[in-house]
Amino acid sequence: MDNNTELKTGENYILEMINISKEFPGVKALDKVQLKVRPGTVHALMGENGAGKSTLMKCLFGIYHADEGEIYLEGKKVNFTSAKQALDNGVSMVHQELNQVRQRNIMDNIWLGRYPKSGFFIDEKKMYEDTKKIFEDLDIKLDPREKVEKLSVSEMQMVEIAKAVSYNSKVIVMDEPTSSLTEKEVNHLFRIINVLREKGAGIIYISHKMEEILQISDEVTVMRDGKWIATNMAKELTTDKIISLMVGRDLTNRFPEKDNKPGEIILKVEGLTAAYQPSFKDVSFELRKGEILGISGLVGSKRTEVLESLFGLRRLESGVVYLHDKEVKNSSPKAAMKNGFSLVTEERRTTGIFGILNVGFNSIIANIGEYTNRYGIVNDSKCKEGTKWVIDSMSVKTPSQKTLIGSLSGGNQQKVILGRWLLTEPEILMLDEPTRGIDVGAKYEIYQLMIDLAKKGKGVIIISSEMPELLGVTDRILVMSNGHVSGIVETSKTNQEEILRLSAKYL
Numbered sequence: 001m002d003n004n005t006e007l008k009t010g011e012n013y014i015l016e017m018i019n020i021s022k023e024f025p026g027v028k029a030l031d032k033v034q035l036k037v038r039p040g041t042v043h044a045l046m047g048e049n050g051a052g053k054s055t056l057m058k059c060l061f062g063i064y065h066a067d068e069g070e071i072y073l074e075g076k077k078v079n080f081t082s083a084k085q086a087l088d089n090g091v092s093m094v095h096q097e098l099n100q101v102r103q104r105n106i107m108d109n110i111w112l113g114r115y116p117k118s119g120f121f122i123d124e125k126k127m128y129e130d131t132k133k134i135f136e137d138l139d140i141k142l143d144p145r146e147k148v149e150k151l152s153v154s155e156m157q158m159v160e161i162a163k164a165v166s167y168n169s170k171v172i173v174m175d176e177p178t179s180s181l182t183e184k185e186v187n188h189l190f191r192i193i194n195v196l197r198e199k200g201a202g203i204i205y206i207s208h209k210m211e212e213i214l215q216i217s218d219e220v221t222v223m224r225d226g227k228w229i230a231t232n233m234a235k236e237l238t239t240d241k242i243i244s245l246m247v248g249r250d251l252t253n254r255f256p257e258k259d260n261k262p263g264e265i266i267l268k269v270e271g272l273t274a275a276y277q278p279s280f281k282d283v284s285f286e287l288r289k290g291e292i293l294g295i296s297g298l299v300g301s302k303r304t305e306v307l308e309s310l311f312g313l314r315r316l317e318s319g320v321v322y323l324h325d326k327e328v329k330n331s332s333p334k335a336a337m338k339n340g341f342s343l344v345t346e347e348r349r350t351t352g353i354f355g356i357l358n359v360g361f362n363s364i365i366a367n368i369g370e371y372t373n374r375y376g377i378v379n380d381s382k383c384k385e386g387t388k389w390v391i392d393s394m395s396v397k398t399p400s401q402k403t404l405i406g407s408l409s410g411g412n413q414q415k416v417i418l419g420r421w422l423l424t425e426p427e428i429l430m431l432d433e434p435t436r437g438i439d440v441g442a443k444y445e446i447y448q449l450m451i452d453l454a455k456k457g458k459g460v461i462i463i464s465s466e467m468p469e470l471l472g473v474t475d476r477i478l479v480m481s482n483g484h485v486s487g488i489v490e491t492s493k494t495n496q497e498e499i500l501r502l503s504a505k506y507l
Contacts, residue, residue, distance in 0.1 A: 013072075014039040014202040015091075015171050020059055020069035022052075024407070027399055029055040032069070033228045035221055037171065037202040042193060044205045044213045044234065047223035048246055048439035050397050050409040053206055056223070057173050061093055062086045074170065084113070090170035094160045094177055102149040107131040109148055110163045134162050138192050152300065153347070154181050161192060172196065173204045176436075178212060190216055208439050209466075210239040222246055247441050254440065255472035256447050260454035262291035262475050267428055267459050272309060272319035279305050280483040283319070287428070287459040292450055294474035294491070295463045298503050301480040303463045304346060307430045311343040312336040323427060337366065340427030344417055344434050346463070348410065352417050355406035359398050362405045362416050363390040367423040390419030395445060411442035418449060429453055431462045435469065447473050467496045481505045 015037040022030040030052045037043040047053050058064040060071060062080030071078050073089065080086040083093075100109050107127050116126040131144035140158050148156060157177060164172050174193075178186045193203055193216060207213055213220060217234040222245040229245050267287035274280050280302040287293050297303045308314045310321065312330040321328050323339060330336035336343075345351040354362055364371060364386045371382045387401045394415035398408055405413055414434065421429060431450070435443045450460050450473060464470050470477055471491060479487045479502035487502040 012038055014074055014200075015060075015204075016070075016072040017056065017060060018070045018072075020056060020066045020071070022055055022059060022064060022066050025399065029226050030059070030066070031226045033223065033226070035204075035228075036231075037204060038219070039170075039200045039202055040197050041218040042197060042203040042205050042216050044207065044217040044220040045223070046206075046208070046213065046220060046242060046246060047229075048411070048441045050225075050412060051223040051246070051439075052226040053223055054175070054409065055226075057093065057175070057204070057206070060086070060091065060171075061173070087167050087169075090168065091173075092164035092167045092169040092171070093173040093175065094157075094164050095175050100148050100156060100159070103147065105145050105147050106142060106151075106159055107144040109159060110134075110144075110166055130166070131162075134166055138162055138165065138195070139188065154185050157181065158185075158189075161189070165192075165196070169201060171202045171204065173206070175206045176208070177205070178207065178209065186212070208443075210242055210440075213242065214239070224248060243440055246439065254444070254468070256444065256451055258451060258473070258475075260290050260292065260451050260475070262288040262454075263457070264289055266291075266324060266457075268322040268325075269310070270320045270322075272306065272321070273317045274302075274305060274309060274483075275315035275317045278483065279314075280309075280480070283480075283485055285478050285485065285488060287461065288475075289457050289459065290454045291476070292454050292460040292462065292474045294470040294477040295461065295480065296467075296470055296477050296499050296503060297480035297486075300482075301503065302483040303480050304432055305483075306480070307343060307432055307461065307463065310336070310428075310430065311341055313343075337424060337426075341430065342366070342421035342424055342426035342428070343430045344414075344421060344432060346432040346436065348413055348417065348436075353405050353413050356404065358402045359391070359396070359405050359408070359416055360384065360387040360401040363387040363401075363420055364423065366420045370423075386423055390416060390423065393422075394419040394449075411438040414438055414446070415442070418446065422449075422453070426458065428459045428461065431460070433463055433465065435464070435466070443469075467499065470499070471496070479503055 013036045017035040019032045019034060020030050021032055033052065033056055035056065045053050055064065059066040062082045062085055078089065110131055111127050116123040128144050135142060140162055142155060177189060181189060196203060205217060214234055214237065219231060220234050220237055221231045222229045224246060265286050266289040270284050272283040283306055295303045305314060309316055310330060312332040312335055328339045330339060330341060349355065360383060364383050371386065372378050384401065390396065391398060396412050396415045398412060405416060435446055454460050474491045477489050477491055477494065477499060478485060479499055481503055486505040489498060
C-alpha cells in the first residue's frame with residue numbers, strides 16, 4: 001500500500017482506530033493516526049522511539065483520552081476510560097516494562113482484582129487449576145504458586161502473556177515481547193502467537209527487531225513523528241524498506257564505522273567468584289584502553305551478575321580487580337563510581353530511571369556532588385547546565401528539563417541514563433542490554449556514543465542478546481555459559497555459529 005493511500009473501512013476488521021489525535025503541552029504526540037487490525041492476524045506497529053506507538057496504544061487501552069478520532073471494536077464504537085474497562089471488553093496489553101507484584105505468587109498476579117470466589121473467600125483451588133490450564137495450553141512450564149520475585153525476566157514476560165490470554169481477549173497488544181527472551185523462548189512465544197491467531201484474536205505486535213517482524217507479521221503499519229506513514233502486507237516488505245519508512249530516509253548501515261583503536265590494558269579482572277551460589281565462578285578477562293568488549297551468553301549464564309559485582313551491587317567471595325594496574329575494591333556503587341566505573345542497568349524502569357521525577361533530576365543525580373557546595377546546597381544553574389549537556393549531546397527529545405522522564409519514550413529515557421553516566425566521566429562504562437526496546441535510529445546513535453567514548457581512551461563493556469549488535473559494534477566478545485567464561489574471541493575473526501557453540505558449552 002502506498003504511504004499516501006488511506007486505509008479502507010471494512011467489516012472484516014476486529015479493531016479500527018480512525019484519525020486518532022493526542023496533544024500534550026509542547027508536543028503533538030498523535031496526528032490523525034489510523035490502525036486497522038483483522039481478526040486472526042498479527043499486525044506489527046513500527047516506528048522510531050517517540051513516533052507515537054505507545055501513546056496510540058494508551059489511547060486504545062483507556063490510559064489516555066484521545067483529543068480526536070474514533071475507535072471501533074468488532075464494529076461497535078468504544079471509548080474506554082480505564083484499563084479495567086478495556087480488559088473487561090477483551091482488549092489486553094503485554095507491556096514492555098513489567099508491572100508485577102513481585103512479592104506475590106504467579107497466580108495472584110494473573111488474577112489480581114478478579115479472584116475466583118467461593119462464598120466470601122478466594123477459591124485458591126480454582127485459581128490454581130485455571131492458571132494451570134492456561135499454562136498447559138501455552139506450554140508454559142511454571143508452578144502457579146511460585147513467587148514472581150524468583151522468576152527470570154523472560155519467565156515474568158511469559159506470565160504477563162498468560163495473564164493477557166486469561167481475559168479471553170479479542171485484541172492483544174504485545175509491546176517488545178521478545179526483548180528479554182532467548183532464541184528458544186522467542187520460538188515458544190511465536191507458537192503461542194500462532195495459537196492465538198488460530199483462535200481469531202488480533203495481535204498488535206510492537207518490536208524494533210526487523211527479522212522478527214518479517215517472520216511473524218501479516219501486516220505492518222509504520223508511524224513517524226506522530227503520524228501514520230504506511231500499512232503494507234509483511235510479505236511485500238524488506239528490512240531496508242521498513243527502515244526507510246521509519247526514519248524517512250535510507251539507512252544503509254546499521255552500525256557506525258568502527259575507528260576506535262584499542263591500546264594498553266586498562267582493566268584486569270582475575271578469578272572473580274560470587275559470594276552466593278549458584279552464580280558465576282572464576283571469571284577472568286582484560287579490557288583495553290579504547291576497546292569495546294561484548295559479553296554474550298544465554299539467559300542464566302550470569303552475565304548481568306558479573307557487571308553488577310564489578311559495580312559493587314553484589315558481594316564477591318574472591319577475585320581481584322585492577323584499574324590502570326592498581327587494585328580497586330568496589331565494595332559499593334558509591335565506591336565503584338569513585339573508582340571510575342559506571343553501569344547502565346538492564347531494567348530501565350525499575351533500576352534506571354526515577355519515573356516520577358523530571359529529566360533534570362534524572363540527568364544529574366549520579367553526579368550531584370559536582371553541583372553542591374560544601375554545605376550541601378545545590379547550585380541550580382549548574383544543574384541546568386548539566387541537564388542541557390545531556391539533552392543536547394544525547395539528542396533527547398523532551399519538551400523541557402522539567403518534563404517527567406516517565407512520559408518520554410523508552411529510547412529517550414535510555415539516552416538520559418547514558419548522559420547521566422557520561423557526566424561522571426567514567427573510565428569504565430558498563431552497559432547491560434542498552435538498546436533493548438529502542439528503535440534503529442536511536443540504536444545507531446548509542447553505538448556512535450560508545451565508539452566515541454572508546455576513541456577517548458575509555459573502556460566499554462556491553463552485554464547484549466542481539467548477535468548482530470555484538471558482531472557489529474565490539475572489538476572482542478567474552479562468552480559465558482553456566483556462570484563460567486567459555487571463551488573470548490576476536491569479533492573480526494568469529495561468527496554467530498561459534499558464539500552460539502560457546503554459549504551452549506556445558507562447564
